[in-house]
Structures are given as structure tokens and as C-alpha cells.
Amino acid sequence: MHKILLAVFLLIAVLTVEAQEIKEKYRPQFHFSPKANWMNDPNGMVYNNGVYHLFFQYYPDDKIWGPMHWGHATSKDMVSWKEEPIALYPDSLGYIFSGSAVVDVQNTSGFGKDGKAPLVAIFTHHNPILEKQKTGKHEYQSIAYSLDDGKSWTKYSGNPVLPNPGITDFRDPKVSWYAPQKKWIMTLATKDRITFYSSPNLKTWTRESEFGADAGAHGGVWECPDLFPIMHNGKQVWVLIVNINPGGPNKGSAGQYFLGDFDGKDFKAYSKETKWLDFGADNYAAVTFGNTGDRHVLLGWMSNWQYANQVPTDPWRSANTIARDLGLKSVDKEIYLISVPVKELDALSTPGFSQKSMQVKGQVDLTEKAKNATGLFRLDFDTKNNADFAIVLANQSGNELVIGYDKAANQYYIDRSKSGKTDFEKGFGEKHTAPRLAKSTTISLTLIADAASVELFADAGLTVMTDIFFPDYAMTKLYVKSVSGITIDNLKYSGIRPSMVLN
Template identity: 45%
Template sequence: MTIVEKYRPSFHYTPRKGWMNDPNGLVYFDGEYHLFYQHDNYDRVFQNMSWGHAISTDLVHWEEYPKAIVPDDDGLGMIFSGSAVVDKNNCAGFGANTLIAFYTSTNPRQQQCMAYSTDKGRTWTKYSGNPVIKNVQGGNIPNDFRDPKVIWHEDSQKWIMSLAVQDHIDFWSSRNLKDWEKESEFGHGSGSHNGVWECPDLFELEVDGDKNNKKWVLIVSINPGGPNGGSATQYFIGDFKEADGKLTFISDQKDEKWIDYGTDNYAGVTWFNIQNKVISIGWMSNWSYADKVPTENWRGAMTIPRELKLKNIQGDIIVTSEPIEALQRKFEHTIATTADVKINSDIKVGKELSSSRIKMKVDIDEVSDVGIEFSNRVGENIRIGYNLAKWYLYVDRSNSGKVDYAPILNKLHKAKLERRLDKLDMEIFVDKSSVEVFFNGGEYVMTEIIFPTEEFSMVKVYSDNKTEIREFQIESLSGI
């Protein structure tokens, strides 16, 4: 008999049971996308961390596999977050095209270890020389020393490891993936420092698709310190190159820039070995309440995968996020169009709304507040919109259902704008327990988890003045 779980998502990855947080070891190899993650399949709270494992051929359909890397009697403790690479040139000596994972062990202090797989990620062997970067008591490294993200740096012909070290990022280099040397640090005096830095990632992107204009991007998660409370992920744009004989990240950015202004996209990192694109996924929760969400059997979901790009918008270069194309093609059944919309009136669309994508474009010349509302028969709702009077985009989930387990849920979550928008363009993905909102082609993103006591079944476009709807379409999911 199939058991239907009330809040189990339709198109977001969740483990069958137990706790899940950070995505780990994202790597593409031989037609398969590997998603590892912090996992405890014995409980719904953070403890006994291992690497869970799922595989997809399209980043949409996932198959859960047995846990990949687990604690054992090596004395090094739990398996914390990290990354994975394809060692195509056999730098480490385990064989060409070996998958090599890097993770943080916890005992007696946080140190960096490695494991390898020669069977396409199905089984893993811990390196006998672990840890590859030691952290001894009384040394000059704090205990907050974790989340190794390894990339290949073509210019230097070296492997580069980014590490979160309390309030900054360390960069280390290696030629054989076993012996590592510290290169430099970044972060002192830059960005948000209202919490511990975690889960770094470093990658290069073209600006507006121009191959002759590239920038390096460093993303760093922080807990707490997010723009709307709790945990969130910031980013920096700059260059990664040799300076004074050391490889270092250089950025003149002092202000805070955020990958996502919602409260439920944390610890996101990108896949290694995807050509010509940078695709990321994040943990769809927040450390302020992750252990209190009202799900059964499991806790924790992943965001939808997103392609990251660099765009120059009125002289400001920013990271944008767009839902991957493979997922977009899965929404095929139209349940409402522009012809169905009447401003400030409900459209009854039924339970298909709880697994849907909404596209909406409106002109907003004389409007001070405009948006869209999802609601149900018992009066619960979530409102997503734009306040022109005070220049912010927002999500209000304070009346979305079960919200009493965390004060942060009762706040209006905002993305403050640097300029006034003359139109509102939204693409919204609604699942059983989440909304992901992409404003103006991913220029701003807000991800929020929700737990309505009854599924949302009605939609309303609201406005406090005359509004012209340019596009409106709701499509439900098929095929997952």
C-alpha cells in the first residue's frame, strides 16, 4: 500500500526517511549527476552525519542509493560536508577517471579527509593517509574549519580547495589531491559577518555570455546573518589569480549580495564537471527551525536545480538564478491563463496548484502594491508581490498554515531593490511544502517552505490600482 505523506514534495528531492541538510559532493560523470548530502536515516534531527546519495540522469528524476561515506572505527568521527571531482588524469594515483570526494571529519577537531570510488560512485574507500589537511590542538587553525570545495584551476594547473574557516575563506592548492599547501585567505572586512561562514564555492562565469569577459564568483553561506533572518548564502564577484606569489581571490566588493533573499536556500554549491554551464542546488530549510518543521518520517528537501549566470544590469554585475530547462519542460497541463484572471478576484484551480508553475507579467506604472496570492478553503494564504512605494519585493507566509514553531515565519520577508521597477515579472514554482520565486528573470530569488493545513486551491492577482496583465499562465506538473 502506498502511503501518501502530506508534505512530501512532488518535484524536489527528499530522502525516504531521516534527516537531510547540505548538498555534498556534486559531480557529473558518465551521464550521471551525483547528489550526496548530509544525512541521518535513523532520526529526523542532526546527528550521526554520513553522506546520503542519490543519482539522476536529468537533474529532475532522482533515485536514492545506499549511504556513500559513513563513520567507522578510524577515530575521525562524523562525515561533514564537502565536494567531489573526477580525477581524469590520475593525479592522485587511484586510476584515471576515479571519483574523489573531500569531506570534513570531526574528531578530535575538524580536519579534511578524502575518499575515492572506482565504480562510478557506488562504493567508496577512505584514503589510508587521512586526514589530508590536519588540524591539531594548539595549532593556528580554529575548530570551525570545514566544507572543502575542490575545483581544477586551469591557469595554474593546480587543484584548488576552498575552506570555510570561522569568519573567512582559506584557499589551498595541490597537484596530486593528497598534499595540500595554503595559498591565501579572503573575507576579512568583506560581506556579512553576522554568523559563521560555511560551504564555499568558487567558479568562473561569462558576463552576459561574453567569452572575452569573465569573472570569478565566490559563494559563501552564513549562519546566522541572512537578509531575512537565520541562514542564507552570499556571493562575491572578482578575480582568482596569482598575487605576490600566491593564488588568491581578489574583490573590491564590500557590500552584501545574496544568492536568494528567502529564508530557505542554504549551503548551495555547484556541480563539478558540467561543461559550459554552472548549475547549483541548495538545502531548502533554515537553521532557525530546520529541526522543528512538521514533516513525518523525513526532514529536509533540496531546492530545484538552478543555472547561475552573470548579468550586467544597469552597470551592476550580479549573479542570477534560473530554473533548469529540464524541469521547465515537465510542466505541460495548463490550468489557468490570462483569460481567467480578474484583478482582486479568486480563481479556483484545485489541488493541481500544489504542484505547479506560474508565469506572470504585469505593468505597474501607477500601482503601489501588486502581487499574487495562493489560498485555501480554511483561510490560509501566502502572498508574493512588489511594494513600489518602498521598493521591495516580498513573500508573506505569516498566514500560510503551520507557522507557530518559529518566530521568523511571522515576519514579512523582503528583497530591497536599488531601483524602481516598471514591470513585475515572476516565475513561481509551487510544491506541496514550498514556493520558489524568480523575479525578473532570476535577478532576485526568494525561496520559502510552507506547511498549509490544507492544500492551496485558489489564486488571486491583487493590486491597489489599475494593472495590466501582460502574461498569466498556471501549468501543473506531469511525469515525475
């Protein structure tokens, strides 16, 4: 009898595990995703007292978009995240839309007590009642503060601190301290342009200027901006990131950026042409962490509004990109924003293999060398041949995700047309392309693969692509292909161990 009961118990245990695996087979293993329900834009990203805080647009009652809250997660390394209790709930002023957070070191807001600098969140209140009335004034900016390192929040009694002047899309404040004039600068998305405001105390705001009516891409509404300086060749260059939906280079949501000068009032771009932050389909609402000094770390929402509500994940929807260090690089006389994986990701590396002077003519199978049952890995290589080549991720059911370089077009690409489940949205299973911006003869690539995503960093981050996909089984097979033949001068492969812990 005991043996029968034990057998039944073991069978139930096995079935439970299999059901869990099937239920969460697309779960990212080292990208942040909520335990359950809907997530979109990263919000309020800030570093304070040794902890990185990630807030995010969250709907706790369903896995499709709904009344927005601020979810909350914390990390000491931007790699391993712990989901915390919800930080901000909707109230009589509306849903809690996107925004930012700052450490008010000088207590300009007056919220600090006993010498403790407050964390101050600046966010958009979205009022659904006013939206139905079509007043055009249903979005406005409010603030909240925390004196216990983000564990609890008190909304300011004087909200909203920035009323809506009559602009339908009036949202996503990114606030930072402008030291030369000792004031806060708010970079705000206002329909199809950016408006800058300033404040001495985070409570009273003055309009300074606007930018963008005649610059960049205008295929959709402008959202989730960011503004920060980076030193480049001894000069301070200001970076203005503007996310846009739709109108991206490969359809739907994407992020563009402008480089220029900022004097505390006006942003003057070097060029009004569009530069793209990421040419893939799945890096949106990307902004940087605050309070990180001269280091600028970007994190985005790894999805696209074309299909975000339809992706076949359960019981959650959406994940974030890996954190990325930003810098600037000149190519000829043009300056570009570059992004590379943060060095903290290296802590997740597991033993792999490396090889020099690898000849690829036809197909080279790396599956046995990799010995990777999870499909989680990092691949770095460089080649001087500049001939067509492809990196293929595959599995036993015939799914293939192809990442490659097309010499004739001088383009990188990710083709997810045969990557697994694609029928949930007619445009999902397509090939995405990105221009090669580097002029050097050597092509260098870094590829980061998780259970349901790839992130490509080409030529030291000059060209970046992020795409999600949904394979039937883990992509445990790996090939490199080239019809005309290439020599990979240096190849390094390492596995990546999971970092996500779901309580």
C-alpha cells in the first residue's frame, strides 16, 4: 500500500513539475519579469545606498494592460532581481503612469527628515474620467516620496505639481539635477515633441523650452524620454532619448536618440536626423538609472505594442532587457550612442570554450562543444572576412532563430520567421534588419541568448538588436553558417546560469 501511495505521490510530483515547465517554458532566466500578470515600461530607475531600484508599469489583476500601478523590484547588481510589494497604487487623481525617481540629496523638496535624503518619484497621473470627457487635460505630473529606501511611499498632498495645459499626451517625466544652475530639469513627452521644465524643489515647475517638432521620426506619439550628458573626446555631449510608438525601424515600438548641447533651458541637436537606439523589435521605453554618477545604464521593456497583449506567456507578460552601459563613439565625423552588456552580467557565466582561427565553410556545428541543455549563453566572436554568415539557434522540433550579416546589403539581421510560435500576431514572424554603422574591416559580435530572447551587440555596440521569440523547446543546438566562407579569428562561448528567483 505504501509503495502504491509513494508511486502516486511521485507521479503527481512529476506531472506538477511538467505542468509548471509547460506553463512557464518561456520564462526569462536572467532578465527581470514579474511573477505574474502584466508589466510594461520600466519606471523610477534609481541607485541608492547600494541598491538599484526598478519600478515598472504593472497591472496586478490580469496579464493584459489595465489600470496602471508602479510595481517594484530591487537588485544589488542589475542582474539578480527581487520583486518587492507594489509601490504606488491608482487613486482619485488617476492611474499611475510612467515617470522617474531621484535622490533629493540636498532636500530641496523638504520631504527629508533627520538628515535623511528622500527618494522622490515623479510620475504621470492618467485620469480615465477626464479622458472620457475629452478635455485634453487628463494627464498631469505628480510626486511621491519615501524615507525608507523605497519600501513605502507618501503621495504629496499638493498633487498634481504640473497641471496639463491642454496637451492630450502629456506624460513620462524624466527628472535629473542640473548642477550648473542648481535646479531640477524635467524632460517630458508632449504629444509629438519634448518639453523641458525646471524646478528648484520638485514642487513648482516652470516651462523652459521644447524640442522635436521638426526633428527625428514622427510615425507615432513620443514617449518615455531621457536626458543626460556623456563626456566624449573631452567634450560634454548631451543625449536625448525619445521612445516612439509606432514608427520604429522594424515596425511598432522603438527608441530614437539625438545628440547635442543643453544649457539648462534649450536642447540644440547636432542633427535632426533619426538615430535608433536599438534596431530590433523589442526594446521600448528604454531609459537610464538615476544617481549613478558618470556611468549611464539603460534598461528597456522587452516587448512591442504590436503584440504585447498577445504574447503566449503565462501567468505573466513581458520582461526587461539586460542592463546596458552607454557610451559614445565617432565614426568618421558622426557620433553615435553605443550600448554593451553591463559587466555585472559576467558573474552569471559558466564554463564554455574558446577557439581561434575557426574556418567556417558551409556549416559548423557547435552543439557538442557547447553542451548546453538550457539554451542560455553568451557568444563573442570577430571576423575580418566580411562575407555573409549566420548564427543559428535551433531545437529538436525544427525551430530556428537566425542571426546574421548580409554583406551585399551591409546589414545585420534577426530572422524569427521559423522560431516557434508566431501565429498570435500576423507581423511577429518576420526578419528584422539593421545597418552596419562601423567602417572597420573587422566585424565583432556579442550575442546574449535567454529562454525567449536574443540581444545582439555588433561592433562594440554601434548596432544593437533585441528580439523576443517563443520556441517549442529550448534552443539547445547552435550552428555557424557561411556559404562563401569566413574565418572567425577569436570565438568565445560561455553558458549563462539563471538569476531569476520566483518566490
